[in-house]
Amino acid sequence: MSNLTTFRVWRGDAEGGRFTTYEVEVNEGEVVLDIVHRLQATQAPDLAVRWNCKAGKCGSCSAEINGRPRLMCMTRMSTLPPGESVTLTPMRTFPVIRDLVTDVSFNYAKAREVPAFVPPPGLAPGEYRMAQEDVARSQEFRKCIECFLCQDVCHVVRDHEENKPVYAGPRFLMRVAELDMHPLDAADDTGLDRSRSAQDDHGLGYCNITRCCTDVCPEHITITENALIPLKERAADRKYDPLVWLGSKISRRRPD
Structure with missing residues (x-):
């Protein structure tokens, strides 16, 4: 079972940026990192994101999801408010390199x-x-x-x-x-x-x-x-x- 969900993703670099809105398919059981990969594959091939293990053990995919710092690979879409858009931003405390990647x-x-x-x-x-x-x-x-x-x-x-x-x-x-x-x-x-x-x-x-x-x-x-x-x-x-x-x-x- 799948549905379309609106994602607002911050795009930019150290000089500044803005939110870009995407309509993307979400399937049962997926995590936010799955959706980011789908965005890269279908709509935003230049979207910068840091990740490695996709198992919650490397700590690479940290970001802010709806304003809360989380691991994208450990945040299931089913735990987010249904029917609402999802906002993705880089960690606010650290300087932005590009898109969701920060200088830690x-x-x-x-x-x-x-x-x-x-x-x-x-x-x-x-x-x-x-x-x-x-x-x-x-x-x-x-x-x-x-x-x-x-x-x-x-x-x-x-x-x-x-x-x-x-x-x-x-x-x-x-x-x-x-x-x-x-x-x-x-x-x-x-x-x-x-x-x-x-x-x-x-x-x-x-x-x-x-x-x-x-x-x-x-x-x-x-x-x-x-x-x-x-x-x-x-x-x-x-x-x-x-x-x-x-x-x-x-x-x-x-x-x-």
Whole structure:
């Protein structure tokens, strides 16, 4: 069973653009990316779109569908309001390259600013041991597919371009949180306080936990409650709690 649906697709580049309207066939069970491919095959061969796996695992086909950041390959047409036109636009937070393709290099720059995992001293790869509870806690964050929908929807950078130099965004604050709670990360031994760094270097204080990042995550990662709020609590403790501050000044006793 098929029907004709109106699609309003933003066409343009960094210099500007406009919406172009298409009437396109939609079949039962199809996703938005199927329709975009049909448009390319039948009406708009020069339509630029980024995609790869079409299975919700590469994060490439991020766009805004009816104003909501989503993966086109995971948005079924049957979940959209029936009988209404569908509006496709590129992610608003990032500069447009052409049509639905945006320049997401901001995110890779922020990724490079997060200090990597620090291996525990005296242990070689293959000798690491962790409790299953600790594995499960950090494993949630490793489900991230780098779609950057959480970055796109975060109003701290979506509505305030001036914040981009000082704010990493939820995806990379989540990475800091993952490392900060990792029981084998030896960053403290190098003088790196990840919680303090999140506040001072990655703009944690700009986040006001509106939960919009969690709401759009296609992997259902609880970014706000499981990563950002605990990270904020640890950062506040280490900066303002006098007992925590004192404890950080006392050298750990090491076995002889």
